[in-house]
Amino acid sequence: MTTALSAVDLRKSFGDFEAVKGISFEVPTGQTFSILGPNGAGKSSTMKMVTTVSPVTSGSLTVLGMDPTTNGRAIRARLGVVPQEDILDSEMTVRENLVMYSRYFGISWADARTKADELLKFVQLADRAGDKVEPLSGGMKRRLTIARALVNDPSLVLLDEPTTGLDPQARHLLWDRLYQLKEQGVSLLLTTHYMDEAEQLADRLIIMDNGTISAEGSPTQLIAEHCSKEVVELRFDNRTSPELQSVAEQSGLRIENLPDRTLVYADDGDAALSHLAEQGVHPTGTLIRRATLEDVFLALTGRSLNE
Amino acid sequence: MTAVERIAAQSAETSFSRSGLLHFFEYQFVRLRTGWRGIVVTGVFTPVLFLLVMGLGLGELVDRDANELGTSYLNYIGPGLLATTAMQWGSQQALWPTMAEIRWEGGYKAALVTPLTVAELAAGHIGWISARFFMAGVLFSGVLAGFGIAQSWWFLLTPLAATLTCAAFAAPIAAFTSLQGNDHLFPLIMRFVVIPLLLFSGAFFPITNLPAVLEWIARLTPSWHGVELCRDLSSGDLALGSTALHILYPLAFVLVGYIGTKAGIKKTLGT
Numbered sequence: 001m002t003t004a005l006s007a008v009d010l011r012k013s014f015g016d017f018e019a020v021k022g023i024s025f026e027v028p029t030g031q032t033f034s035i036l037g038p039n040g041a042g043k044s045s046t047m048k049m050v051t052t053v054s055p056v057t058s059g060s061l062t063v064l065g066m067d068p069t070t071n072g073r074a075i076r077a078r079l080g081v082v083p084q085e086d087i088l089d090s091e092m093t094v095r096e097n098l099v100m101y102s103r104y105f106g107i108s109w110a111d112a113r114t115k116a117d118e119l120l121k122f123v124q125l126a127d128r129a130g131d132k133v134e135p136l137s138g139g140m141k142r143r144l145t146i147a148r149a150l151v152n153d154p155s156l157v158l159l160d161e162p163t164t165g166l167d168p169q170a171r172h173l174l175w176d177r178l179y180q181l182k183e184q185g186v187s188l189l190l191t192t193h194y195m196d197e198a199e200q201l202a203d204r205l206i207i208m209d210n211g212t213i214s215a216e217g218s219p220t221q222l223i224a225e226h227c228s229k230e231v232v233e234l235r236f237d238n239r240t241s242p243e244l245q246s247v248a249e250q251s252g253l254r255i256e257n258l259p260d261r262t263l264v265y266a267d268d269g270d271a272a273l274s275h276l277a278e279q280g281v282h283p284t285g286t287l288i289r290r291a292t293l294e295d296v297f298l299a300l301t302g303r304s305l306n307e
Numbered sequence: 308m309t310a311v312e313r314i315a316a317q318s319a320e321t322s323f324s325r326s327g328l329l330h331f332f333e334y335q336f337v338r339l340r341t342g343w344r345g346i347v348v349t350g351v352f353t354p355v356l357f358l359l360v361m362g363l364g365l366g367e368l369v370d371r372d373a374n375e376l377g378t379s380y381l382n383y384i385g386p387g388l389l390a391t392t393a394m395q396w397g398s399q400q401a402l403w404p405t406m407a408e409i410r411w412e413g414g415y416k417a418a419l420v421t422p423l424t425v426a427e428l429a430a431g432h433i434g435w436i437s438a439r440f441f442m443a444g445v446l447f448s449g450v451l452a453g454f455g456i457a458q459s460w461w462f463l464l465t466p467l468a469a470t471l472t473c474a475a476f477a478a479p480i481a482a483f484t485s486l487q488g489n490d491h492l493f494p495l496i497m498r499f500v501v502i503p504l505l506l507f508s509g510a511f512f513p514i515t516n517l518p519a520v521l522e523w524i525a526r527l528t529p530s531w532h533g534v535e536l537c538r539d540l541s542s543g544d545l546a547l548g549s550t551a552l553h554i555l556y557p558l559a560f561v562l563v564g565y566i567g568t569k570a571g572i573k574k575t576l577g578t
């Protein structure tokens with residue numbers, strides 16, 4: 001298997017502050033790799049090093065088999081970059097944004113125009129081709145940014161929080177497009193705050209916190225390793241249950257107290273719930289659900305991802 | 308090989324390619340849109356206004372008793388106005404619009420994740436400011452010629468000479484801007500650098516009329532060299548030594564400014 005991207009003990013400092021503290025990971029060609037982490041984890045800092053724009057402080061980084069320090073131009077020619085903020089050109093129309101960006105890659109005018117029309121169809125913006133960028137909705141701008149990242153048929157696409165701030169419908173449309181790219185054999189590296197996004201899209205992921213990797217694996221692997229199969233959410237009138245703590249300790253159940261609810265980790269949620277009831281724990285509300293990466297993150301760091 | 312593969316195959320060390328610069332210009336040309344208005348206003352409206360008021364109006368007074376300028380006041384200030392307009396254009400464009408590209412709108416951030424390099428971006432940026440002034444300069448020279456100011460075939464080169472003045476201001480000021488986090492200092496640059504230079508670069512009166520200290524300061528500004536160069540080309544009264552100096556001195560400002568802009572963009576966008 002070839003490697004689209006590999007990082008070994010990769011570090012990034014801004015002055016005295018170390019934003020990325022020696023991370024190692026590998027993205028096999030054709031796979032989707034996700035970096036999941038809260039604000040300030042170092043996701044964008046990592047991405048920017050991969051784009052070759054931000055110099056590596058130390059460690060090694062290989063992108064598409066090349067060294068970003070010496071082969072920046074060649075790497076960027078084969079990269080598609082969707083930055084965290086949409087930076088589209090408001091002086092140009094939707095279509096011109098794609099055509100003119102293609103020119104930076106040395107793509108001929110004729111090919112650039114064909115490609116632009118094709119990509120506008122792909123992201124469902126064909127009917128807005130001649131419009132200015134400004135009046136587009138957030139989701140449309142995001143889609144246009146993604147289309148722009150694809151003008152050069154990239155081998156590796158970097159997406160920095162592609163769906164943050166989008167409504168569910170827009171997110172699903174984007175996910176669908178990313179699936180299609182993956183099917184075409186494109187390698188994807190995507191950062192996200194959303195565990196469902198990582199679960200949906202990623203073959204493998206790292207959970208990043210404070211510049212370090214706290215876990216790595218496939219979504220199912222991570223859940224299996226760091227969590228139970230199911231999670232029982234309990235709510236109590238007076239917010240907590242004094243009995244629960246001791247009952248859980250006696251029966252060996254792992255629990256996590258959140259401000260508004262308590263989580264109980266169990267492979268069989270129903271069984272755990274009836275066991276608790278027998279022991280005199282009576283919550284006012286209960287919910288049994290499948291464990292998610294959010295639970296993994298909570299288990300690893302004691303914090304919730306989106307707080 | 309596809310175009311993309313060709314770029315990918317280019318040696319890593321080429322931080323500068325002609326096609327990169329060309330693509331940058333194409334891109335900017337397409338987004339020029341309303342920018343044409345500024346070019347026409349600067350190239351036509353400005354000279355007509357100034358030549359009527361100062362060249363003819365004020366000139367009438369100056370020329371009443373044979374002046375010491377060796378030519379009519381109109382002929383004297385015409386080329387000087389061209390050079391100082393170039394200075395103003397280059398300076399202004401290197402402030403707010405440059406900040407917009409680098410920080411506020413992020414266009415250059417998007418450009419830097421394509422094969423374009425920082426070197427091409429810096430050169431393209433200064434080059435594009437200058438190229439637009441050149442278009443204004445051609446119109447401006449046309450107006451000067453219309454007023455009968457051209458006295459030599461060398462006059463045809465005045466738009467180029469003025470474009471050099473434009474770049475000599477645009478490049479160092481763009482270097483300054485690329486390192487700024489906001490535009491707080493920009494009005495000061497206009498008020499305390501550009502406006503004084505407009506008055507003291509010899510466009511309106513010979514700098515020998517200035518106190519000695521100011522005269523020497525004036526000689527160190529690229530704008531004075533620009534004014535002199537445009538005036539000499541207009542009159543056809545060219546001396547090799549001084550002409551070379553009037554070209555090379557501002558060129559040094561362009562070069563230093565380009566290196567600074569490159570470093571500034573790298574520092575601001577490539578950390």
Ligand SMILES: Nc1ncnc2c1ncn2[C@@H]1O[C@H](COP(=O)(O)OP(=O)(O)OP(=O)(O)O)[C@@H](O)[C@H]1O
Nearest residue numbers: 014019037038039040041042043044045046084578
């Ligand atoms: N250019 C910079 N100069 C100084 N510090 C920086 C710079 N860029 C990022 N940082 C710091 O590095 C840390 C990591 O930032 P980064 O943008 O990589 O986080 P992130 O994981 O992308 O967060 P978010 O989810 O909010 O986008 C933060 O503390 C941030 O303040």
Ligand SMILES: [Mg+2]
Nearest residue numbers: 043044045084
């Ligand atoms: Mg980020």
